[in-house]
Amino acid sequence: MKTVLITGANGQLGQALKQIAGDYPAFSFLYTDYTELDITNEEAVNTFFSEQEIHACINCAAYTAVDKAESEEELAFKLNFEAVMHLANACQAHNARFIQISTDYVFDGKKNTPYTEEDDTDAQSIYGSSKLRGEATALGINTDTIVIRTAWLYSQYGINFVKRMRELMQEKDSLNVVFDQAGTPTYAVDLAQVLLSVLSKAIDAPGTLGGVYHYSNEGVLSWYDFAIAIRDMSGLSCNIQPVTSDKYPTPAKRPAYSVFNKQKIKETFGIEVPYWKESLAVCLKHL
Ligand SMILES: NC(=O)C1=CN([C@@H]2O[C@H](COP(=O)(O)OP(=O)(O)OC[C@H]3O[C@@H](n4cnc5c(N)ncnc54)[C@H](OP(=O)(O)O)[C@@H]3O)[C@@H](O)[C@H]2O)C=CC1
């Protein structure tokens, strides 16, 4: 039995992992969030790893408030870079596989064809920069680190675009949503399945499979298209207007295009990726 530490376990990805953990009997899971293990506390991280026998760590903790990060740079870097360094060092010292989650916001969005893992990064926001520093640091500490970049994460858990839109649509007659930012949503439960199947292969293969991988659901759409689908598939009625980003100003700049090329993760781990609309339907059944 291999013990897997899940940090930030009360967040939406952490809760998605808890939902499917029973399908992976070869693993026993240690779920921690801020109160059990504050990953910004280096000493606490080292003590935790010394007291428990940990074979792998999936870091689901992060500073994810994209706009707020613009005015809380220090906090964002503390969690998305420094804490990642503490976990990566502890994993290295205890021979544990480290899986770090990152984001499409590491790209500037100037491309118009899907981003591969080899494409140059150029984050446009504090959140994106802090996540980029975290992934580079973890890989620098150990090339066995697996960094999985994902995008537009949503689920029945926590706070996300799907839940926020449904609330807004019930409160308001009309909404403006940007149509000049294109990407692909990711259902957190699909990502959780991918993380555990990746780990199942990687845990017994030290020295291989490390590196960056892209994962989202299949398809390409704008936030506007996503909002329309959320409305129609939820049976709600709200007038949704497509607007350009300058008509919906935000503190943080988002990439205009952040679609992933997912060939690497599909081929390396034999993963089949669900179409975004099918996964949205699954999520909406749980809401
Ligand atoms: N959400 C999204 O749209 C996307 C997310 N990602 C990445 O996916 C990963 C998971 O994201 P998601 O599940 O949405 O994140 P959430 O914000 O839902 O969850 C993060 C969790 O980490 C906890 N946490 C905060 N500070 C600490 C700390 N010092 N020590 C331990 N835990 C802490 C949070 O607790 P509390 O709530 O109390 O602060 C929360 O439970 C992250 O790496 C994120 O960057 C990538 C692309 C898209």
Ligand SMILES: Cc1cn([C@H]2C[C@H](O)[C@@H](COP(=O)(O)OP(=O)(O)O[C@H]3O[C@@H](C)C(=O)[C@@H](O)[C@H]3O)O2)c(=O)[nH]c1=O
């Ligand atoms: C609520 C709302 C948002 N928007 C715009 C703002 C923004 O450009 C886009 C997305 O909105 P949000 O701010 O909810 O999403 P945002 O926080 O940018 O989501 C991101 O979170 C981080 C953690 C990631 O890693 C990314 O992959 C991505 O999922 O939609 C509207 O146009 N109208 C609206 O009513």
